[in-house]
Amino acid sequence: MSVIKSTSKVERLGQCQQNKTNIEMGENKASKVILVTGGTGLVGKGIEHIINTEEARPDERWVFISSKDADLTNADSTKALFDRVKPTHVIHLAAMVGGLFRNLKYNLDFWRKNVQINDNVLNTSFETGVEKVVSCLSTCIFPDKTTYPIDETMVHNGPPHNSNFGYSYAKRMIDVQNRAYHQQHGCQFTSVIPTNVFGPHDNFNIEDGHVLPGLIQKIYNAKRDNTPFVVWGTGSPRRQFIYSLDLARLFIWVLREYKEIDPIILSVNESDEVSIKEAAESVIEAMDFKGEVLYDKTKADGQFKKTASNDKLRKYLPDFKFTPFKQAIKESCDWFISNYDIARK
Numbered sequence: 001m002s003v004i005k006s007t008s009k010v011e012r013l014g015q016c017q018q019n020k021t022n023i024e025m026g027e028n029k030a031s032k033v034i035l036v037t038g039g040t041g042l043v044g045k046g047i048e049h050i051i052n053t054e055e056a057r058p059d060e061r062w063v064f065i066s067s068k069d070a071d072l073t074n075a076d077s078t079k080a081l082f083d084r085v086k087p088t089h090v091i092h093l094a095a096m097v098g099g100l101f102r103n104l105k106y107n108l109d110f111w112r113k114n115v116q117i118n119d120n121v122l123n124t125s126f127e128t129g130v131e132k133v134v135s136c137l138s139t140c141i142f143p144d145k146t147t148y149p150i151d152e153t154m155v156h157n158g159p160p161h162n163s164n165f166g167y168s169y170a171k172r173m174i175d176v177q178n179r180a181y182h183q184q185h186g187c188q189f190t191s192v193i194p195t196n197v198f199g200p201h202d203n204f205n206i207e208d209g210h211v212l213p214g215l216i217q218k219i220y221n222a223k224r225d226n227t228p229f230v231v232w233g234t235g236s237p238r239r240q241f242i243y244s245l246d247l248a249r250l251f252i253w254v255l256r257e258y259k260e261i262d263p264i265i266l267s268v269n270e271s272d273e274v275s276i277k278e279a280a281e282s283v284i285e286a287m288d289f290k291g292e293v294l295y296d297k298t299k300a301d302g303q304f305k306k307t308a309s310n311d312k313l314r315k316y317l318p319d320f321k322f323t324p325f326k327q328a329i330k331e332s333c334d335w336f337i338s339n340y341d342i343a344r345k
């Protein structure tokens with residue numbers, strides 16, 4: 001667990017209790033305690049970085065937790081965590097997450113674990129009087145057969161893509177729960193819908209991870225071993241990628257300012273959608289790879305596209321500037337190279 005106090009200082013594991021004592025003794029004036037579940041993952045680490053470097057506020061104390069602090073599939077562990085941290089606000093990121101190939105294999109696990117985690121976090125938030133919860137959906141949960149661009153009103157309009165139906169239905173139920181908690185109890189529980197996320201602290205595992213970090217590790221290996229770089233699939237599917245640090249800034253805004261229960265898509269503009277081939281070429285450039293590039297067309301492509309509209313976001317934040325894609329790719333590649341020993345891979 002890491003805790004950020006108003007000074008922006010991150011305290012490592014085990015300091016939570018001490019920090020709580022400080023608050024009880026009046027040494028820390030934070031009136032909001034923000035618990036981030038999944039705080040050690042790609043998105044959580046991005047939020048921690050932005051809180052540390054740009055967004056600290058004296059009345060907020062941020063607590064980032066991992067599965068080692070509490071197994072959120074277990075109701076008792078979840079309750080014990082909330083009793084310990086006493087959050088007033090929750091950013092709920094914890095989930096079983098994976099790329100196309102992991103989803104194809106484990107639809108049942110994706111469904112069960114995510115439903116358990118979400119039910120435990122939302123119900124414990126309700127029972128302990130948490131003021132606001134922001135949970136995380138994903139654009140890959142939208143209906144497979146749809147019109148484009150997809151928007152927030154279309155989440156439940158038809159079955160998701162067959163590759164990840166377990167994950168998708170579990171995520172969709174968060175929106176159902178948010179509406180029900182609001183209708184029955186007036187809870188301020190909402191959700192955001194990011195597109196494909198990438199950045200430092202990603203899961204770079206080629207089999208289990210998402211496409212972009214997988215490409216980064218494959219190029220790293222190809223460079224090291226002097227072998228061809230093999231992209232899985234045709235390279236033609238299209239994706240809107242969002243840099244984890246941009247997503248972090250938007251998440252913090254949603255927590256502080258967004259008042260709706262209905263979800264909001266957090267995405268770059270439609271014109272910033274790129275093909276997997278274009279993404280691979282950006283990684284090649286960032287990693288300065290000069291070897292042979294092959295496309296293994298026997299591998300599945302997944303959903304061809306899932307172009308999302310960010311019109312709702314733009315109505316609220318017309319001037320928000322996303323980090324240019326190539327710059328964000330370069331920073332992610334540099335992070336992977338510098339942190340090779342500790343990176344998930």
Ligand SMILES: NC(=O)c1ccc[n+]([C@@H]2O[C@H](COP(=O)([O-])OP(=O)(O)OC[C@H]3O[C@@H](n4cnc5c(N)ncnc54)[C@H](OP(=O)(O)O)[C@@H]3O)[C@@H](O)[C@H]2O)c1
Nearest residue numbers: 038040041042043066067071072093094095136138196197
């Ligand atoms: N990555 C994307 O492209 C993407 C796109 C759209 C939406 N999202 C959503 O964004 C959220 C965060 O994703 P991410 O990419 O940051 O995931 P990630 O890097 O895989 O991190 C997952 C986090 O969840 C925690 N966790 C997993 N199982 C848990 C359990 N049983 N109990 C407690 N904590 C548990 C992990 O803790 P440990 O470190 O201890 O395992 C880790 O902190 C997820 O809800 C995901 O669905 C992600």
